[in-house]
Amino acid sequence: MTNFYTKAKDQISISVANLTGALVNGLFWLYLAATLDKSQYGEVGYLISIAELGFSFANFGIVALITVYGAKGEKIF
Numbered sequence: 001m002t003n004f005y006t007k008a009k010d011q012i013s014i015s016v017a018n019l020t021g022a023l024v025n026g027l028f029w030l031y032l033a034a035t036l037d038k039s040q041y042g043e044v045g046y047l048i049s050i051a052e053l054g055f056s057f058a059n060f061g062i063v064a065l066i067t068v069y070g071a072k073g074e075k076i077f
Helices: 002-035 038-072
Strands: none
Touching: 002 038
């Protein structure tokens, strides 16, 4: 039974951390919306979306790199 409580406690901790991060992110975007003009807010969103696209490509490459080198048994870290 203690294993169940440990897993439940871990799940609650992860959920609280995710909710806190989402709340901070939402407050950040609301703050930006209140302080910037419409065109500036759109430009910030556009630039962040370009950065996220680059991150997605880089993240895909890292996953493939770890898979290949992990299968070969080489240490990369």
